[in-house]
Amino acid sequence: MNLRRLPFTREISLGVLVYLYVPVVVLIVYSFNANRTATVWTEASLDWYRKILTNPSIRNATWNSLVLATAAGIGSTLLALAAALGMRTRFRGAGLVEAVLNAPLILPEIVVAVATLMLFVAIGIDMGLIAMIPAHIAFCIPFAYLPIKARLEGMGPSLEEAAQDLYANRFVTFRRVTLPLLWPGIMAGFTLAFVTSLDDFLTSFFLSGPGSTTLPVYIFSAIRAGITPEINAISTIMLIVSVALVVTSFLLGKMRR
Amino acid sequence: MSATSPFRRAGLVGPALLVVLILVGVPLSIMAWVSLLGRGATIGVDWQSAPSFANYTKLIWEEDFDGTLLFNPTYLSILWRSVWQAAATTVICVSLGLPVALWMSSLSRGARDIAVLLITIPFWTNLLVRNYAWLIILREDGAVSRAADAIWPFGPVQLLYNDAAILIGLVYSFLPFMILPIYAGFEKFDWRLLEAAYDLGANRRRALTRVIVPLAMPGMIAGSMLVFIPSLGSFVTAAILGGGKSMMLGNLIQLQFGQSRNWPFGAAISVVLLALMMLVLMGIAIWKNRQEPKR
Numbered sequence: 001m002n003l004r005r006l007p008f009t010r011e012i013s014l015g016v017l018v019y020l021y022v023p024v025v026v027l028i029v030y031s032f033n034a035n036r037t038a039t040v041w042t043e044a045s046l047d048w049y050r051k052i053l054t055n056p057s058i059r060n061a062t063w064n065s066l067v068l069a070t071a072a073g074i075g076s077t078l079l080a081l082a083a084a085l086g087m088r089t090r091f092r093g094a095g096l097v098e099a100v101l102n103a104p105l106i107l108p109e110i111v112v113a114v115a116t117l118m119l120f121v122a123i124g125i126d127m128g129l130i131a132m133i134p135a136h137i138a139f140c141i142p143f144a145y146l147p148i149k150a151r152l153e154g155m156g157p158s159l160e161e162a163a164q165d166l167y168a169n170r171f172v173t174f175r176r177v178t179l180p181l182l183w184p185g186i187m188a189g190f191t192l193a194f195v196t197s198l199d200d201f202l203t204s205f206f207l208s209g210p211g212s213t214t215l216p217v218y219i220f221s222a223i224r225a226g227i228t229p230e231i232n233a234i235s236t237i238m239l240i241v242s243v244a245l246v247v248t249s250f251l252l253g254k255m256r257r
Numbered sequence: 258m259s260a261t262s263p264f265r266r267a268g269l270v271g272p273a274l275l276v277v278l279i280l281v282g283v284p285l286s287i288m289a290w291v292s293l294l295g296r297g298a299t300i301g302v303d304w305q306s307a308p309s310f311a312n313y314t315k316l317i318w319e320e321d322f323d324g325t326l327l328f329n330p331t332y333l334s335i336l337w338r339s340v341w342q343a344a345a346t347t348v349i350c351v352s353l354g355l356p357v358a359l360w361m362s363s364l365s366r367g368a369r370d371i372a373v374l375l376i377t378i379p380f381w382t383n384l385l386v387r388n389y390a391w392l393i394i395l396r397e398d399g400a401v402s403r404a405a406d407a408i409w410p411f412g413p414v415q416l417l418y419n420d421a422a423i424l425i426g427l428v429y430s431f432l433p434f435m436i437l438p439i440y441a442g443f444e445k446f447d448w449r450l451l452e453a454a455y456d457l458g459a460n461r462r463r464a465l466t467r468v469i470v471p472l473a474m475p476g477m478i479a480g481s482m483l484v485f486i487p488s489l490g491s492f493v494t495a496a497i498l499g500g501g502k503s504m505m506l507g508n509l510i511q512l513q514f515g516q517s518r519n520w521p522f523g524a525a526i527s528v529v530l531l532a533l534m535m536l537v538l539m540g541i542a543i544w545k546n547r548q549e550p551k552r
Contacts, residue, residue, distance in 0.1 A: 009359050012357065016357050019429070023391055086265075101277055106538075110510055111490065201493060220385055227393060243382060
């Protein structure tokens with residue numbers, strides 16, 4: 001007998017896994033349904049995928065989402081990398097600095113989003129990508145920071161000390177020793193920041209202007225208009241992209257520990 | 258590596274810190290100020306108006322035509338719904354999260370990694386899409402509704418657009434936040450201590466209350482924070498599964514920045530939401546401090 005198993009833990013857990021995955025599976029299955037009404041299964045078809053590929057507003061929204069996620073991913077990863085390197089040695093107030101950097105994780109997103117909207121209106125910045133990119137960078141920082149920091153802590157100083165003992169200067173040490181060792185952490189951080197930005201709805205919802213709709217904002221307004229197989233198809237694509245990226249990030253995190 | 262000089266450190270940490278302060282700290286301060294102002298005629302805010310607490314009193318009292326204040330339960334009921342929905346979500350997540358975390362920790366090493374990945378994946382998929390998936394399942398002409406209609410003899414069952422639908426969506430959205438911290442606590446535990454408890458004659462009930470629950474406590478508290486706070490401020494779930502009737506604070510805020518065009522009132526509700534959140538965090542911190550000396 002496994003002592004850790006109390007009655008029903010296995011049954012509850014399997015139930016929870018079913019609960020977590022059944023809605024997603026239903027969504028994916030229905031995206032391949034030929035029937036317009038999306039309630040009755042008729043036959044398998046790729047019609048809806050063909051439809052969304054040719055829909056200009058979906059194309060435009062996808063492009064905006066990718067531009068935004070790339071900019072937010074790169075921007076937040078660079079900032080987080082520098083911050084993580086700076087936070088390597090403990091100092092007074094380190095806890096406070098870390099709390100500020102991680103604040104976007106705990107603050108309700110809707111509050112930060114409307115507050116940012118008010119700031120941009122007050123200083124006269126037009127809504128659109130110009131407004132969304134900095135806002136996305138800010139809330140992506142903790143997602144990029146945590147994996148980089150974890151990798152740095154796992155590395156230990158010995159290899160860098162060895163390099164410096166062998167007369168490598170700071171720059172060479174960083175480029176030839178620190179950066180290659182840190183690389184999986186940086187990539188994991190970038191991936192998570194990218195996914196977070198790609199999946200974000202609320203901030204984009206308040207800060208997007210005409211023509212700068214992102215995919216989640218498009219999906220939201222489409223859902224409001226009614227359930228259609230096209231939404232199932234775009235949602236499926238978004239799910240697959242997120243899952244692929246997160247699994248990549250997970251594998252990167254496990255790399256050469 | 259040589260110690261980082263304070264100057265160098267400021268150069269490294271500074272930019273990220275500045276970005277968060279400017280794009281999160283400053284906006285929140287502006288919001289607190291706006292919550293004291295009046296609504297504007299064309300855009301959302303009248304920046305010239307005299308600051309007052311009118312937007313906060315509006316949450317509770319409504320001004321009648323002759324200026325007397327009447328109690329108005331509309332907003333308070335939304336506030337109340339948000340709090341109890343978030344609390345109910347947290348309770349359900351604890352009662353599901355504990356057995357799942359326990360089960361995960363009893364698996365073999367490889368199976369555990371897969372289980373962690375399986376629990377993590379939904380967290381990283383789009384929140385909107387996950388709530389939409391429930392819309393498909395619960396809608397009127399869906400299979401679940403038809404099955405419910407067949408069993409339930411008193412007319413058609415409405416599964417969508419009510420508090421229960423929101424609750425299902427919230428638990429679905431935030432359950433991983435509860436499972437993972439509890440599991441993290443179990444992962445490091447030396448399970449021989451549980452064996453010892455059994456050897457010393459503890460039955461399952463005792464083992465649960467004396468060993469497993471205390472062990473899971475830090476994870477359950479961290480998890481409750483991670484579930485309660487985003488549930489309290491959630492918008493997407495109630496917007497998709499709650500319809501127009503079942504609103505939560507997040508939806509009320511959005512309404513002020515959308516159709517109602519009353520930004521100062523929206524700002525005031527946001528401040529109330531933040532204050533509630535702070536209260537919860539402080540409560541947990543105080544509770545934790547009390548627990549520490551005992552150990």
